[in-house]
Amino acid sequence: MTDPSTDLRDKVALVTGGASGIGRLTALALAEAGAEVVVADIDGDGAERVAREIGGHALATDVSDLDANHAMVAFTQEHAGGLDLVFLNAGVTSDTMIGEGFDLARYRRAMGVNLDGVVFGTQAALPALKARGGGAIVATASLAGLTAVPLDAIYAANKHAVVGLTRSLGPLLAADGIRFNAVCPTFAETPLIAHVREGLRGAGFELLDPQIVADAALRLFAGRESGECWFVQIGREPAPFQFRNIPGPRTAPAEEEVAP
Template sequence: MTAAEGGAAAPRREPHGDGVLRGKVAIVTGAASGLGRATALGLARAGAHVVVADLDARGGREVADLVGGRFRACDVSDLDANRALVEFTQETYGGVDIALLNAGVATGCGVGEDFDPARYRRAMGANLDGVVFGTHAVLPALRARGGGSIVATASLAGLAAVPLDPLYAANKHAVVGLARSLGPALAPENVRFNAVCPGFAESRIIDPLRGMLSEQGMPVIPAETVADTVLRILTGDGTGECWFIQPGREPEPFRFRNVPGPGAPVAV
């Protein structure tokens, strides 16, 4: 039995980074491919121990072997599965310092005649419940370490209108709102909560769109660019931030406009 299958821990492979996160313990959901895979590799290079979580057991084990970490099957839309993932990580590495709540799926339907309640619930379960449940499950572990960092994968669809996929925009807007709200709420406990909001990035979600993107000359953001941004967030000190990632631009926190305050009473 290999370490990735849940047996004895494999010998730790030396990361190729500068060790800025050496000794930290990280959970990455949706880590079998795409953005999660790239970030798991980046965390390992930075010195972190990584628990790779995904429903794709084959891909997840492959990534776990690459990073010298452990694999755990997890349906992020299930609260108990999130709790079990955190418990597994604590039992394996003694605690948790970092959680990248990255698992997500495309919606596949709209709100009109094509509305499909099952697809809707699947998308909301992975893209929103997975972040809420993951946060709820990992917070006690972070508190036990005296603090830590959570990064949720949102999307540029969480910062702008997306008429072609309003339900995807809805759950990603919710993740953005959660990050902006939980950032300051958790700061007194030394827990930072931020989000990344990439445009069209290299992942399975964009597979149905590749032809259109190519025809329009729209570049696809490398998964490594998103991973590098996550590492910048983890090694920074900001909280409640939502970092946009767009081709040809330097990633940075999105500057939200303030909501207008109350005005003078309206005469009647």
């Protein structure tokens, strides 16, 4: 049964990376809460399957392309009549490291999907959200955006960027009635981690149920927060990460006057 606090009837939602994993579960949760959902993914067939599950709409989209993002929003307005909620969730692993063996194409792909996909998706969605009098955007970041990740610095870099974007845009967009937040999950049981799943299990690493991430995203869509980055960690209730303030400037003490 849908939680009354997350009633999203008469809302139109757009989900990127919606063909599987966290995106699919969030699309299902949005539909259950009453929203009309557009499922976008580079895997067009997968997006179609999810859209059929929920009676929604689907299209194949490369979120790393700005024009494709504008086309995605235009498709949503044409087929669903507007746009209120945007889940910028599409993501990939980096599959490269700085140093020996650095692969430029893989680097560009990782930054293009994980960071540009959020920036371009926001840029494309803002006019549509403003036309409806406001709305909400939730981006998928990661715990890798909140801490150091020595074994995957590229992934950490683009997820840190999404965190910084969220914290900066949240207050800025609030004046237009648009809330911008992020979910920051640990390793979740999704296709994205297929290449490291056995290694994680072998090391005794417990994987997060992706439904918990979808539920956190739904709470952010239905809430009033803006500029928050919610950690989603095993055994803990999802909540906004508390960032420490940076030290303020230190003023040099005035020189003591010396008596003549």
